[in-house]
Amino acid sequence: MMNVSQQLETEEDLLPCLHIKLYHPQQSSKGLYELIPLGKRSKHPAEDPFRLGRDGQACTVALLDNRVSRKQLALQAYHTAKSPGMLFTIQNLSQKARLSVNSSALDFLEKIDLPDKALIRFGEYEMLIIRDSGEAKASFEVEFEVLTVPPSRETCACVPSITPVLDTGSFITNSLPGELRIIGPLETDETAICYS
Incomplete structure (x- = not known):
C-alpha cells in the first residue's frame, strides 16, 4: 500500500x-x-x-x-x-x-x-x-x-508556398533556394502522345 x-x-x-x-x-x-x-x-x-x-x-x-x-x-x-x-x-x-x-x-x-x-x-x-x-x-x-x-x-x-501550374502539371516552390527548387511534372499520363 x-x-x-x-x-x-x-x-x-x-x-x-x-x-x-x-x-x-x-x-x-x-x-x-x-x-x-x-x-x-x-x-x-x-x-x-x-x-x-x-x-x-x-x-x-x-x-x-x-x-x-x-x-x-x-x-x-x-x-x-x-x-x-x-x-x-x-x-x-x-x-x-x-x-x-x-x-x-x-x-x-x-x-x-x-x-x-x-x-x-x-x-x-x-x-x-x-x-x-x-x-x-x-x-x-x-x-x-x-x-x-x-x-x-x-x-x-514557415510553410513553403507552392504554386501549381495546371496546364503542365508542374509546380514551383518559390520559398526554397534555387538548388532545392523542384520543377517538373507531378505525375505522367502514359496515354499522352509525345512529339519530339
Missing part, C-alpha cells in the same frame, strides 16, 4: 504548461487583457476545465470585450493509458461564434484534441497555444503572452 505522501504531487514534479499567445488587431487601443496575468505562470488543477470568456466569475480568465461570449472556450486536461503525459481537449462554449482550431471549425459544445501547437481563432482573436509536457498528473500551468503580429502570419511564414 502506498504512503499518502508518495501519492501527492511533489514540488519537483515538472508541470505541463500551456503557453497561450494572444493577438487582436485593436489590442493596443483597448484594455482587452487587463484581467489576464501576462508573463507569469499560473497553476491550475487538472480536474477543472480552464475557461476563457467575457464573464470573470464563470471563467478562469476573462477578456474585457463585449464581442466575446460570456464563456468562449474551455481547455480540459486528461490522461490515457497509452500516453504518459497530460493531454488536452479544446471545446467551443459559444452559441454565437465558431471556434477554429488549426483548420477545423467547432460549433457550440463541439470539442477536439488539442495538438502540441495549435492556432485558435474566434471573432478577431488569434491564439497560438503551445503545449510543453511534464510529469505532474494533478495540475498544469498556463502562461499568457501578447503578440505584436498575428500568429497566423508567423505560422504561415
Whole structure:
C-alpha cells in the first residue's frame, strides 16, 4: 500500500504548461487583457476545465470585450493509458461564434484534441497555444503572452508556398533556394502522345 505522501504531487514534479499567445488587431487601443496575468505562470488543477470568456466569475480568465461570449472556450486536461503525459481537449462554449482550431471549425459544445501547437481563432482573436509536457498528473500551468503580429502570419511564414501550374502539371516552390527548387511534372499520363 502506498504512503499518502508518495501519492501527492511533489514540488519537483515538472508541470505541463500551456503557453497561450494572444493577438487582436485593436489590442493596443483597448484594455482587452487587463484581467489576464501576462508573463507569469499560473497553476491550475487538472480536474477543472480552464475557461476563457467575457464573464470573470464563470471563467478562469476573462477578456474585457463585449464581442466575446460570456464563456468562449474551455481547455480540459486528461490522461490515457497509452500516453504518459497530460493531454488536452479544446471545446467551443459559444452559441454565437465558431471556434477554429488549426483548420477545423467547432460549433457550440463541439470539442477536439488539442495538438502540441495549435492556432485558435474566434471573432478577431488569434491564439497560438503551445503545449510543453511534464510529469505532474494533478495540475498544469498556463502562461499568457501578447503578440505584436498575428500568429497566423508567423505560422504561415514557415510553410513553403507552392504554386501549381495546371496546364503542365508542374509546380514551383518559390520559398526554397534555387538548388532545392523542384520543377517538373507531378505525375505522367502514359496515354499522352509525345512529339519530339
